[in-house]
Amino acid sequence: MKKILWIIVVIVVLGVGIGFKYLIDRAPIFTGYAAKEVASALFIDHRDFKSVKENDINFSLIPLSSIRIDTVEKAVYTSFLGFAKQKAVYREGLGCALIADGSEDYALSMKSLVKPIPIESSNIYWPYGDKLRNNVVKKVNIKKLSAAIDSAFNQGKTRAVIVLYDTLMLFEKYADGFNKDSRILGWSMAKSITSALVGTLVKSGKLDINSKAAVAEWRNDKRKNITLRSLLNMSSGLKWVEDYGDISDATVMLYQKADVGKYAISSPSIYPPDSVWYYSSGSPNIISLIIRRTINNDQVYWNYPRNALFNKIGMRSAIMETDASGTFVASSYIQATPRDYARFGLLYLNNGIWGKDTILPKGWVDFTRKEAPNSGGEYGAEFWLNKSGKELPDAPKDIYYCDGFNGQRIYIVPSKHLVIVRMGLSKHGEFDYNRFVKLILDAIED
Helix, strand or coil: CHHHHHHHHHHHHHHHHHHHHHHHHHHHHHHHHHHHHHHHHHHCCCCCHHHHHHHHCCCCCHHHCEEEEECCCCEEEEEECCEEEEEEEEECCCEEEECCCCCHHHHHHCCCCCCCCCCCHHHCECCCCCECCCCCCCCECHHHHHHHHHHHHHCCCEEEEEEEECCCEEEEEECCCCCCCCCEECCCHHHHHHHHHHHHHHHCCCCCCCCECCCHHHCCCHHHHCEHHHHHCCCCCECCCCCCCCCCHHHHHHHHCCCHHHHHHCCCECCCCCCCCCCCCHHHHHHHHHHHHHHCCHHHHHHHHHHHHHCCCCCCCCEECECCCCCECCCCCEEECHHHHHHHHHHHHCCCEECCEECCCCCHHHHHHCCCCCCCCCECCCCEECCCCCCCCCCCCCCEEEEECCCEEEEEEHHHCEEEEEEECCCCCCCCHHHHHHHHHHCECC
């Protein structure tokens, strides 16, 4: 009997030890997530901490994090039982950075010197300002459209819906606690915005997507054959594991490394470029570092998204966040209002032209929508495609879209002159995107 009891004790102790090691190994990831998410929600989005705690970080192992907020320092501290201590800090114009293994002093030294163009937006009509038109749109069944928008708020914790028709008309609705001025984290929609920034540099002749990627670390091995196009298409052939439920390249990069570009660039090659397609948040961060090195002036680089894109199309709320090393986290961290996300979609609907200003080079939008090699019609250049009909089987195949974690979407529908923005907090299967888009399309009677 004593022997059996000892065996049970040993098994229990081993089980507890293994379980504790499992948590300790993963603790930097969930404490890092908590620190960054809370800091951005509080200091950029001006959200209520109670709401953020109950909704945005209330899943997986993240609630195990202890959280301390310093509103004077504008910093968030997290840990797990005294281990895996993390800190995220706020910087003006550049959002919040997770310090991870980097330098807090350096992270705090950087800032964007460019401000949004000041205008009295309430007196200027959409899309250049925020004043909305009241005229009747003959081809839009308002009753059906209102019902379609309302239905989106009955599932998946929808926070905002915007429908743009034919550039000028805007229909919108917000959940309690959110409004037209609320910044919302777009997650991987940052990838699409980074693609647009590449387009502006192609237009100015500073980048060539068909040239070999300007990465000095790759010059002496087979990675030297990777092109910028391959990175945009996510067909670089670099080793990468995109798994947010465990320790993976993606979670280590975002929550344990201060320099996301350096980490992603260190990935070895396992396939020839353009031979295999798989989703990689490493690729846009490599692109972000390439942009930084191409500009070759950090202050100009930190100012670049606002100078080259946001100010030009009226995205006054938009903030791209850098890591602690100063590289924009192009895979994941874009903050903007739903209306500004809609403006971004409208730029693409209008083929890269904003008013009288050509923002993106001729053919860039077509390139964006061109199927990436071996992607099965699902992906273009940092935009998802509906050619396969996988997400939207009942919608036109010409739809292409920005797709962010937890159900952030910007759908661009050229054949219907539509842009549809949906922001929310939806786990997989909690929101029916196909039905949502179909109901809106059914309201357009043309």
